[in-house]
Amino acid sequence: MKRKINFYAGPSVIPxxxxxxxxxxxxxxxxxxxxxxxxxxxxxxxxxxxxxxISLIKELMxxxxxxxxxxxxxxxxxxxxxxxxxxxxxxxxCDFTLTGTWAKKAYVDAVxxxxxxxxxxxxxxxxxxxxxxxxxxxxxxxxxxxxTSNETIGGIQWKNWPTTSVPIICDMSSDILSRSVPIENFGxxxxxxxxxxxxxxxxxxxxxDDMLEQCPDSLPAYMNYQTHAAKNSxxxxxxxxxxxxxxxxxxxMKKLGGLPAMAELxxxxxxxxxxxxxxxxxxxRSPVDQNFRSDMNVVFRISDSDLEPKFIKEATLHGMVxxxxxxxxxxxxxxxxxxxxxxxxxxxxxxxxxxxxxN
Amino acid sequence: MKRKINFYAGPSVIPxxxxxxxxxxxxxxxxxxxxxxxxxxxxxxxxxxxxxxISLIKELMxxxxxxxxxxxxxxxxxxxxxxxxxxxxxxxxCDFTLTGTWAKKAYVDAVxxxxxxxxxxxxxxxxxxxxxxxxxxxxxxxxxxxxTSNETIGGIQWKNWPTTSVPIICDMSSDILSRSVPIENFGxxxxxxxxxxxxxxxxxxxxxDDMLEQCPDSLPAYMNYQTHAAKNSxxxxxxxxxxxxxxxxxxxMKKLGGLPAMAELxxxxxxxxxxxxxxxxxxxRSPVDQNFRSDMNVVFRISDSDLEPKFIKEATLHGMVxxxxxxxxxxxxxxxxxxxxxxxxxxxxxxxxxxxxxN
Numbered sequence: 001m002k003r004k005i006n007f008y009a010g011p012s013v014i015p016x017x018x019x020x021x022x023x024x025x026x027x028x029x030x031x032x033x034x035x036x037x038x039x040x041x042x043x044x045x046x047x048x049x050x051x052x053x054i055s056l057i058k059e060l061m062x063x064x065x066x067x068x069x070x071x072x073x074x075x076x077x078x079x080x081x082x083x084x085x086x087x088x089x090x091x092x093x094c095d096f097t098l099t100g101t102w103a104k105k106a107y108v109d110a111v112x113x114x115x116x117x118x119x120x121x122x123x124x125x126x127x128x129x130x131x132x133x134x135x136x137x138x139x140x141x142x143x144x145x146x147x148t149s150n151e152t153i154g155g156i157q158w159k160n161w162p163t164t165s166v167p168i169i170c171d172m173s174s175d176i177l178s179r180s181v182p183i184e185n186f187g188x189x190x191x192x193x194x195x196x197x198x199x200x201x202x203x204x205x206x207x208x209d210d211m212l213e214q215c216p217d218s219l220p221a222y223m224n225y226q227t228h229a230a231k232n233s234x235x236x237x238x239x240x241x242x243x244x245x246x247x248x249x250x251x252x253m254k255k256l257g258g259l260p261a262m263a264e265l266x267x268x269x270x271x272x273x274x275x276x277x278x279x280x281x282x283x284x285r286s287p288v289d290q291n292f293r294s295d296m297n298v299v300f301r302i303s304d305s306d307l308e309p310k311f312i313k314e315a316t317l318h319g320m321v322x323x324x325x326x327x328x329x330x331x332x333x334x335x336x337x338x339x340x341x342x343x344x345x346x347x348x349x350x351x352x353x354x355x356x357x358x359n
Numbered sequence: 360m361k362r363k364i365n366f367y368a369g370p371s372v373i374p375x376x377x378x379x380x381x382x383x384x385x386x387x388x389x390x391x392x393x394x395x396x397x398x399x400x401x402x403x404x405x406x407x408x409x410x411x412x413i414s415l416i417k418e419l420m421x422x423x424x425x426x427x428x429x430x431x432x433x434x435x436x437x438x439x440x441x442x443x444x445x446x447x448x449x450x451x452x453c454d455f456t457l458t459g460t461w462a463k464k465a466y467v468d469a470v471x472x473x474x475x476x477x478x479x480x481x482x483x484x485x486x487x488x489x490x491x492x493x494x495x496x497x498x499x500x501x502x503x504x505x506x507t508s509n510e511t512i513g514g515i516q517w518k519n520w521p522t523t524s525v526p527i528i529c530d531m532s533s534d535i536l537s538r539s540v541p542i543e544n545f546g547x548x549x550x551x552x553x554x555x556x557x558x559x560x561x562x563x564x565x566x567x568d569d570m571l572e573q574c575p576d577s578l579p580a581y582m583n584y585q586t587h588a589a590k591n592s593x594x595x596x597x598x599x600x601x602x603x604x605x606x607x608x609x610x611x612m613k614k615l616g617g618l619p620a621m622a623e624l625x626x627x628x629x630x631x632x633x634x635x636x637x638x639x640x641x642x643x644r645s646p647v648d649q650n651f652r653s654d655m656n657v658v659f660r661i662s663d664s665d666l667e668p669k670f671i672k673e674a675t676l677h678g679m680v681x682x683x684x685x686x687x688x689x690x691x692x693x694x695x696x697x698x699x700x701x702x703x704x705x706x707x708x709x710x711x712x713x714x715x716x717x718n
Contacts, residue, residue, distance in 0.1 A: 004392035008399040011599055019386050019394055026382050027375065033363035033678070035378055037558040037604070040367040040681060073432030073560065074581055077595035081579035109579035194596055199396040201432065201560040201598030220440035220468035222433055236436035237553055239560030240370055241600055245396070319392070322399060 005344045008322030009152050009297060009335040010174070011194040013344075018198075018248040037241050041234060049244050050234070056250040060258050063183050063206060070205040070225065071233045071243055076102075076173045076192040079203060080109040083169055083188070085223050086215045087143045088114030095119045095142040095166065100127040100151030101328065102171060110146065117142065127154045129289035138164040143214075144187055150175035152195070153326040155299030155333065156292045161185050167211060175296045176204065177253065178338055179263040187211045193242060195296070196338045198249045201242035253338065262338055269336045269345040270295040276349045283356040287331070301331040307359055308332060318351050364703045367681035368511050368656060368694040369533070369554040372703075377557075377607040396600050400593060408603050409593070415609040419617050422542050422565060429564040429584065430592045430602055435461075435532045435551040438562060439468040442528055442547070444582050445574045446502045447473030454478045454501040454525065459486040459510030460687065461530060469505065476501065486513045488648035497523040502573075503546055509534035511554070512685040514658030514692065515651045520544050526570060534655045535563065536612065537697055538622040546570045552601060554655070555697045557608045560601035612697065621697055628695045628704040629654035635708045642715040646690070660690040666718055667691060677710050 006013040029036040032045055039045050054069045063069070072078065083106070088094055093115035096107045099122050110116045117139055120131045138145050144167045150157040152174040162168060167187025176191040183189075188207045194200035207225055215226045227235050253262060274293060277284040277300055284300050286293060302308050308331060315323050325331035336345055365372040388395040391404055398404055413428045422428070431437065442465070447453055452474035455466045458481050469475045476498055479490045497504050503526045509516040511533040521527060526546025535550035542548075547566045553559035566584055574585045586594050612621060633652060636643040636659055643659050645652060661667050667690060674682050684690035695704055 002392060003387065006393055006397055008397065008402075010596060011397055011400060014394060014397045016386065023382050023385050026385075027378050028362065033361060034365055034680070035373065038365055038367065038370055038373045041370060041559070043367075073434060073437060073562075073598070075432060075595045078432060078581040081581045084579065105580070109581075112577060112579050192596060194599075199600050200400070200596045201601055203432075218471060220443065220471050221464070222437040222440045222468075236434045237369060237551060237559045239432070239598060239601065240553075241558050241604075242560055242598065245600075321393070 002319060005320045005347055006322060006340070007320060007334045007336065007348070009195070009326070009333065010192070011200050012322070012335055012337050013339045014198060014245070014249065015252055015339045017252060018245065021248050022245065036244050039240075041237050041240055046240060049247055050232075050238070053243055053247040053250065054232075056247065056254060057204065057206070060177060060250060060254060061181070061183060061206075066209045067183065068207050068209070068212065068229045070207065070228045071238055072203045072205055072228060073201070073239055075200070075203055076171055076190055077105070079171070079190045079205065080106045082223055082225070083146070083190075084110040084113035085219060086225055087169075087211070089216055089218075090114075092143040093117060093139065093141065095138050095145040097131065097136070097145070097147050098122060099130055099148055100154035100156065101326075102151055102153070102173070103146070103148040106146055106148065106171060119145075125289075127151065128156065128287050130156055130158055130292040133160045133162045136162050136164075138162065138166050140166065142166045144169045147171070149181075150294050150296050152297050152335070153329060155288050155294045155297045157294040157296065159292060167208070174337075175294075177259065177262065178266050178296055180259050193246050195335070198246035199242050201239040202246060249339065265342060266295045266336070266338065269340060269342055270298060272342075272345050272349050273298045273300075273334060273336070273352075276352050280352070280356055284352065296335065296337055298334045298336060299325060299329070299331060300333070305331070310359065311355055314355060315348075315351055318347075320348060320351065361678065364679045364706055365681060365699070366679060366693045366695065366707070368685070368692065369551070370559050371554055371681070371694055371696050372698045373557060373604070373608065374611055374698045376611060377604065380607050381604065395603050398599075400596050400599055405599060408606055409591075409597070412602055412606040412609065413591075415606065415613060416563065416565070419536060419609060419613060420540070420542060420565075421618075425568045426542065427566050427568070427571065427588045429566065429587045430597055431562045431564055431587060432560070432598055434559070434562055435530055435549055436464070438530070438549045438564065439465045441582055441584070442505070443469040443472035444578060445584055446528075446570070448575055448577075449473075451502040452476060452498065452500065454497050454504040456490065456495070456504070456506050457481060458489055458507055458515065459513035460685075461510055461512070461532070462505070462507040465505055465507065465530060478504075484648075486510065487515065487646050489515055489517055489651040492519045492521045495521050495523075497521065497525050499525065501525045503528045506530070509653050509655050511656050511694070512688060514647050514653045514656045516653040516655065518651060526567070533696075534653075536618065536621065537625050537655060539618050552605050554694070557605035558601050560598040561605060608698065624701060625654045625695070625697065628699060628701055629657060631704050631708050632657045632659075632693060632695070632711075635711050639711070639715055643711065655694060655696055657693045657695060658684060658688070658690060659692070664690070669718065670714055673714065674707075674710055677706075679707060679710065
């Protein structure tokens with residue numbers, strides 16, 4: 001069996017070694033005589049997995065002690081509801097940067113709860129660029145500024161962070177743990193696991209203590225971040241398997257050298273494709289401002305766009321899946337998250353060069 | 360490796376055959392060259408799994424066409440928030456039966472959103488019995504009546520259903536698919552998967568069309584049942600692995616004869632333990648009204664309660680785990696969900712008889 005080279009935008013590539021460990025432990029988790037999946041979430045075995053996963057996130061990202069790590073259900077989309085419910089009730093307002101599909105989804109939900117100021121909207125560039133952080137004017141009375149660190153569909157990524165005294169809330173679903181970030185700048189970071197962290201079904205929330213204190217008691221239990229923080233995310237049954245798989249992904253990441261190694265590898269992989277695009281003499285092109293090209297989702301077009309379906313089809317025959325651009329923007333997209341190997345990207349670039357010569 | 364006999368209350372026993380299939384398909388899902396977990400939720404492979412799982416639930420439970428099946432994150436606890444947010448806003452009111460820990464948790468959240476009438480409270484019997492359905496007086500103006508079909512911690516289970524023109528909303532987390540229920544009586548049924556359906560991380564919601572129509576547009580996307588119904592639970596990335604595992608559990612259930620076979624087996628298993636308790640001459644006792652004894656969670660005490668820790672410890676040495684009663688009520692509890700075998704229960708009963716003779 002030859003495994004495919006997996007460029008899906010999410011759920012996406014998970015390391016083979018992780019699957020092998022899962023396979024090995026599936027019927028008998030470390031001699032317990034049970035699968036971890038059928039073991040109480042109050043058991044010692046799961047407790048160890050749960051806390052080890054939290055510790056790995058803290059350690060790998062360098063998270064200070066005044067932050068809590070929560071594991072929730074419902075995906076980042078559920079966070080689009082929870083964030084304004086916790087921080088935008090009553091007379092509060094927040095600031096938003098509209099940078100693409102995902103920022104806009106978070107925005108539409110926030111507007112249903114409270115007052116939202118749009119301080120940047122990339123509509124007139126079709127969301128192919130991002131603002132200069134120095135140019136952003138954040139309202140000092142805003143409860144938070146919401147940003148989306150990487151737009152999975154548009155293929156753009158913030159390279160610097162806004163400086164503001166207002167807490168920044170950041171959707172990092174598609175680039176968490178792919179590079180070093182100054183955690184202290186953020187009041188809350190959230191990310192669905194299914195891109196850089198493991199399988200779908202768990203959402204990581206990194207929340208600063210002063211944000212936690214603001215959560216209103218009027219919220220029903222699950223919707224209040226305090227509920228989960230007070231019980232170390234074990235207020236109710238957590239998604240056991242997704243957390244366990246995430247732990248394995250994070251452990252491997254640590255073994256490979258942690259965030260510095262990951263960031264370097266991700267940079268190399270992205271450069272390889274962007275260089276191939278640049279060197280193609282216009283055959284391929286990136287629709288994205290080169291200052292903000294994503295290291296995670298490389299969006300590209302073939303100048304003769306009629307060739308794009310053929311490109312995607314032939315890539316499939318060469319064992320590469322998931323290269324079709326999102327249906328809302330078309331074209332091609334290679335999602336090259338942490339677990340995508342350098343070799344996988346090299347194969348794609350080889351195929352791109354071959355294809356351009358033959359077509 | 361000898362697998363343990365698993366009496367955990369949840370996450371709980373999953374059939375060995377299911378794990379074997381997962382293991383086999385883990386690195387290469389049906390020749391796709393990928394794990395299903397790293398495959399896009401928009402792919403044909405996942406689509407087939409997703410829709411097959413929905414069809415199996417419909418078929419096994421005999422669900423009419425005017426109901427939608429949704430797969431959500433956050434567990435039944437998240438439903439405690441979503442239900443009142445969707446059906447209790449503004450001037451609406453609902454009726455509640457307080458039958459134990461889980462009903463009370465749902466109640467506390469509902470009270471935060473709207474007006475709740477308690478039409479039954481089992482507090483004075485310490486939640487060891489349930490009301491005669493004929494005695495229940497449901498307010499005709501209530502938006503819904505909330506009940507908990509089986510109280511996992513108390514070990515009590517409704518045996519008949521209230522008759523009312525008010526839609527019944529039912530938490531079936533701990534006995535869904537364990538017996539036949541008259542679906543038409545219910546406006547909404549919800550259940551976390553980790554007891555009768557598979558691993559934790561997905562919640563099944565069965566919702567009638569007239570209930571869906573009432574969901575207010577003012578809700579943020581994830582919180583509105585309409586969002587999920589309109590997109591067949593693929594509005595955002597679903598918990599892929601928990602859904603896939605649930606499909607395997609349901610397929611096995613179908614092979615074994617579906618709900619009638621399941622219900623008969625569950626009855627036999629429960630009878631075996633309750634009879635052992637009755638025949639023990641007072642050595643063991645059930646604290647629960649015998650009219651409402653749960654077929655899923657058999658709660659029992661040893662008359663000399665000092666022996667309970669010894670009982671639990673020795674059971675562990677005999678390969679039986681999860682027999683400790685919930686920390687809030689103490690004693691012993693055997694959770695014997697669908698996937699618990701008759702043989703497993705027989706071993707427990709054998710051990711109970713041995714223990715009572717020796718101690």
